[in-house]
Amino acid sequence: MPALRERVRGLLPAARADLEALVRIPGVSSWPDAAAALDESAAVVADLLRGAGMREVEVLRARCADGSPGAPAVLARRPAPAGAPTVLLYAHHDVQPPGPAAAWTSPAFEPAERDGRLYGRGTADDKAGVMAHVTALRALLPAWGPQEGVGVVVLVEGEEESGSPSLPDLLATHGDRLAADVVVVADSDNWSVDRPSLTTSLRGLLELEVGVRTLDHPLHSGLYGGLVPDATTALTVLLARLWDDEGDLAVEGLVRGEAADLPRTEEELRADAGVLEGVALVGRGSLLARTWSRPSATVVATDATPMADASNTLAASARAKLSVRLAPGQDVDEAERLVTAHLETTTPFGAHLEVRRLGSGRPFDGASAGDAAVLAAADWALTTAWDGATVAHQGMGGSIPVVAELLDVLPGATVLVTGVEDPDTRAHGVDESLSLRVLEGACTAEALLLARLAGQA
C-alpha cells in the first residue's frame, strides 16, 4: 500500500490544477441563467472521468416534476469483474451562490491558496469531492485489467444545492444502471483537518415559505399605527413564537434524539463557528445533539419593506423562508404537519397565514448500518490516509437528501458518507476553503478503500 499512497501523492498536483479549473466555472444551480456554466462543468467532469480511464461516460438530463429540464448530471460506469463488488461514487458539481462579492478576500471563482488552504466557491463543497473520486480512479484504473478491481459507477449531480429536483426522474429512468453494493458520498465534513470522519447520520430538511397578510393595502403608520396590526410585526411575532426562551424549537411532537458523546467543548464549537463574545448558544441537550439529532429552524430569508423604501407605512404583507432541519428518524410530511399546526395556532392578531412547502429532503440514519467488512475497510482506509488518526464516527447537522433517495433504489447497499470539508471550510459562506491536507487525505483514503474492496490491500 505504500506504493498506492505514493502514486496518489504524485497525482495531487493534477488534482489541484483540475480542481482550480472546476472552481473557475460558476455553476450555481439556483441561478436562473446557470445552464451554460452547468453544461460546461458537466462536460469538464465527464472529460476528467474519461481521462481517468472510465470508458462509459455520459451526461444525463432528467426532468423535474413540472416537466422542466434538470441540471446535467454525469454518469460513468465500469462493469464489475466476476465476483467483485460495485462501488458507486457520488459528488455534485454545482455550487451555492457566492453572496456579496466585496466580502470575499479573493474573488469567489478565482481559486487562491493561503496557508495550506485553497479558497473559492466550491473548492470544498463539492468540487473537491469530485476530484477525490477522479484521483482515486486515476491511481487505480490504469493498473486494473478488465477482470481486476471493482465495478465502478460515478454519479456527479449538477443540482444538489437546489434540492435535486430532477433526481427522482433520473433514478426512475437510470436506477438500474446505478446498481452498487457500496456507495461513497464524498460531500460531508471531517472532525478536523487532522482527524477524518465517517458521517453516521444527517439531518433532513423542510423549507417553508411563511406568508402573513393583515391588510388590503398599506396604511399611513401615524394614522393607523396602534390600532391596526401590520404584517411585518405580525410575521416577527409569529417567527419569535417558534422558539422558547432558551432558543430551543418550540414545535411539539418532532423527533428529538441524543447524540454520541464525542469530545467537543463549548469553547471549540464557539471558535469554529465564530460566535461573538457574550453571545449565548441556543437550544437544549448535549452540544453535539443540538445539531446532529435535534430539529432546528432558521429564518434564511425575509421579504419585508427594504430600508431604502421605508415610507412610514404599515405593511400589508410580509413573508419569510424557514429552513427547518429534521432529526434522523423524522418523517418529513409529519414534520410539515406539526410545524404548520404550530404556526396556525400561534399566528397573532388573526393575521391571514399561508404556509407553502418549497422543498424538502429526508434525513439519513446510518449508525452501524451496512456491511461490517465494508465499514472496517472504510475505517482502515481513512486511518491510514490520516497517518493513524482515529476516525470520528459522527452525525452531521447538514443534509444530503440524495442519500435517502439512493437507498430507495439500492436498498441493500452500504453507504459511506465521507467528505472534504473541515470546521474551517465555511461551505456556502464567504471565503469558502478547502484544506489541502484534507484533499490529500480524501484522495488517498478513497484509493485505499477501492483497492481493499478489490481485494488488493
Ligand code: BES
Ligand atoms: N455538502 C452539503 C451538506 C453537508 C455539509 C452535510 C457538511 C454534512 C456536512 C450539501 O451540499 C448541502 O449543502 N446540502 C444542503 C441541502 C440541499 C437540499 C440544499 C443543506 O444542508 O443545506
Ligand code: MN
Ligand atoms: Mn455538498
Ligand code: MN
Ligand atoms: Mn452544499
